[in-house]
Amino acid sequence: GAVVSQHPSRVICKSGTSVKIECRSLDFQATTMFWYRQFPKKSLMLMATSNEGSKATYEQGVEKDKFLINHASLTLSTLTVTSAHPEDSSFYICSARAGGSQNSPLHFGNGTRLTVT
Amino acid sequence: GDSVTQMEGPVTLSEEAFLTINCTYTATGYPSLFWYVQYPGEGLQLLLKATKADDKGSNKGFEATYRKETTSFHLEKGSVQVSDSAVYFCALSVVGGKLIFGQGTELSVKP
Numbered sequence: 001g002a003v004v005s006q007h008p009s010r011v012i013c014k015s016g017t018s019v020k021i022e023c024r025s026l027d028f029q030a031t032t033m034f035w036y037r038q039f040p041k042k043s044l045m046l047m048a049t050s051n052e053g054s055k056a057t058y059e060q061g062v063e064k065d066k067f068l069i070n071h072a073s074l075t076l077s078t079l080t081v082t083s084a085h086p087e088d089s090s091f092y093i094c095s096a097r098a099g100g101s102q103n104s105p106l107h108f109g110n111g112t113r114l115t116v117t
Numbered sequence: 118g119d120s121v122t123q124m125e126g127p128v129t130l131s132e133e134a135f136l137t138i139n140c141t142y143t144a145t146g147y148p149s150l151f152w153y154v155q156y157p158g159e160g161l162q163l164l165l166k167a168t169k170a171d172d173k174g175s176n177k178g179f180e181a182t183y184r185k186e187t188t189s190f191h192l193e194k195g196s197v198q199v200s201d202s203a204v205y206f207c208a209l210s211v212v213g214g215k216l217i218f219g220q221g222t223e224l225s226v227k228p
Contacts, residue, residue, distance in 0.1 A: 043220040093160050097214060106216060108160035
C-alpha cells in the first residue's frame with residue numbers, strides 16, 4: 001500500500017532555533033501534500049497545502065514566514081519551523097494523496113512530535 | 118463553512134460491546150466522508166470511506182453509512198476488542214481535496 005514516511009519522529013530544540021521536518025511518499029508520487037498540526041486531545045488543523053513545484057497555499061491564520069514549506073519533488077515535502085518558540089510545540093503530521101482524484105484517500109505519515117524548550 | 122462534529126469522548130467500553138460514534142457534518146455540495154483511526158503516538162490510518170449518499174463503508178468490522186438526509190456518518194462496530202482502543206476521526210473532503218476533521222473521539226476498550 002501507499003506509504004508516507006515522516007522524519008524525524010521526535011525532535012527537541014531550543015527556543016529560537018529552526019527545525020526541518022521531512023515528508024516522503026515512498027512508493028508513489030504525490031503532486032499534493034498536506035501539513036497538519038495536532039494539539040493534545042484536539043483535532044487536526046490543516047496548516048497548508050503543498051504543491052510540487054509551486055508555492056504552498058496556507059490556511060488562514062498560519063504564518064507562512066514561520067512555517068516554511070517546500071515541495072521540491074514529487075516524493076518530498078519539507079516543513080521548516082523557523083525561530084521556534086515553546087508555543088510551537090505540537091504534533092505535526094503530513095499527508096499525501098496517492099491518486100489523481102480529489103476523492104482519493106490521503107495517506108498519513110506517523111507524525112513528528114516537536115518540543116521547543 | 119464546512120465542518121464536522123463528533124460525539125465527545127472518551128468512550129469506555131468492555132470487550133465485545135457494541136460501539137457507535139456519532140458524526141454529523143455541514144457541507145456545500147456532495148463531499149466524500151471518511152473515518153480515520155489514530156493509535157497512540159502514530160499518524161492517521163484510513164479506516165473506511167463513502168463517496169456518495171447511501172454508500173456504506175466497511176473495514177475490520179467497522180461500518181458507516183453516508184446519510185444525506187440526516188447529514189450523518191456514524192461509525193459502528195458490533196463487538197469491539199481491546200486492540201480497537203484509539204482515537205477515531207470523522208472527516209469530509211472539500212474542494213481542493215483537503216480534509217476537514219472532527220475533533221476526534223477517544224475509545225478505550227477494557228478487557
